[in-house]
Amino acid sequence: RCSHLMSISDEHVAEMDLGQSVTVKQLNCSSCDKCVALSFSDAWNTPEDILTDDTERNGWFEVSSPRDRVVCYALSQIMYRQFEVPEEEREEAIFDQPDPTDIVMIFWLKGQAIGFYTIKPKGSLVERTMEHYAMHTLDTAYVRSVKRRQGYGMRMLQNITSSYPGNDIGFSKPISFSMWKVLRKYLQHNADYRNKFWEIEGTGGEGNQKLIWYAIKFQDKKKKTLHNE
Template identity: 45%
Template sequence: MNKHERELFELVLGCQITVRIIPKNTTDGLGLEQQLQELACPACGLCVAVKSNEKWLLLEDVLTSSSKHGWLPATSCADKVVHYVLSQILYNMFEIQDVEMQEVFYDLPDPADAVNILWLQGKAIGFYTVKLKDSVNEATSERYAMDTLDTAYIQPSHRRCGHGLAMVQEFVSSRIGKEVGFSAPISSAMRGVLEQFLRDNPAWRESMWEVSGTGGDGNRKLLWLSLSAKRKLQDHNSCNTAGKRSRLEEGRPECSSTSLSP
């Protein structure tokens, strides 16, 4: 990117744009020949372009491919850069993590992870990554007990359009008859998607697990039972809250929780 283009960005955005070099050890899984670079404002974190393999590209151009549509595996270096932009740039710039909703920042996938990108009319709008069965957790040297969906993301402008359910269906479609996992913590939004999927597909209720670590014995819970238990707790708490509000509105003293029928 030449000096004139950088000055134009600074004029339009009102930011002091600088080149930020990403440490290569953080992007080894991308398979890039050169270190990834970002053109970004160090003060506000706004990023406008990335440089991969000696070529600067605007973020919009990175996320555009007129020939792609649907959930596709990320197999090329260009695909891996797409995932990087979605998970490490756009998400961090525009999303606010809600701890109570079990939302967290995304780690970059390990080299052995499977990465899938959702393309909609030539635009990359989401992704999910999978820890494959028997792959090694580098932190513990343990092997994953089953294929485990580790991270997932859909851009805010495309949520509530059925893409979450389509993602789960795409993930399990090639794993019929096998056990599959979903890494904890599972966000509240993802729990809602999984609950809807299991309501519509009861055959999967004994094969889908909430996984901690690598999902070995003692580190997994049957997802349908976990979701059902959480739903019952939420319903119980909602009933208690409604009951307390009603008693307060009627001017009667509150009863202790032990006086309520189950």
């Protein structure tokens, strides 16, 4: 990564627990401390190689195998967290590892994993607070920067709404600037969901829900007022 040859020692290798009895070893560069390789099933591969699937899958697929979990880890904790560093001023947050009850979806494009999202199912329990999610909730979402502005955010929302037709859908705070743009575009073209998309805090219980379409229209009105002044 740094264009330097560096010696490798055990101090640069960390073993990561991905849950569901899946572990992966991560080798970080001793110079820049960024990941250069991941070891899974006794084989070292670069993060880019991990994101390649020989079956050339296309579309959204639910994580169902140990290797899929490693792919999700490479996307969320390596590509996003280290090489496309989230910008706090754009409300981009660091992602935690998915919980065992989360639904994790990966988008494959000609055998390349280019994005993922995680859903907190309605009714799933947060043990720390003993609260249950009030609705199916999009908790994390990411599309690699080289594939942005190509409609994959819209396809993500289409996949979610087709998976939970007619249901209220929550979106965990903070919602990034880029996701707000996708939500605006989606709701402009899908009026049936204007009363079903919610910005939520925590598990989205009473008092912790805000209608996204209302928030969008409020911002539009605010901008119009400022412009007229």
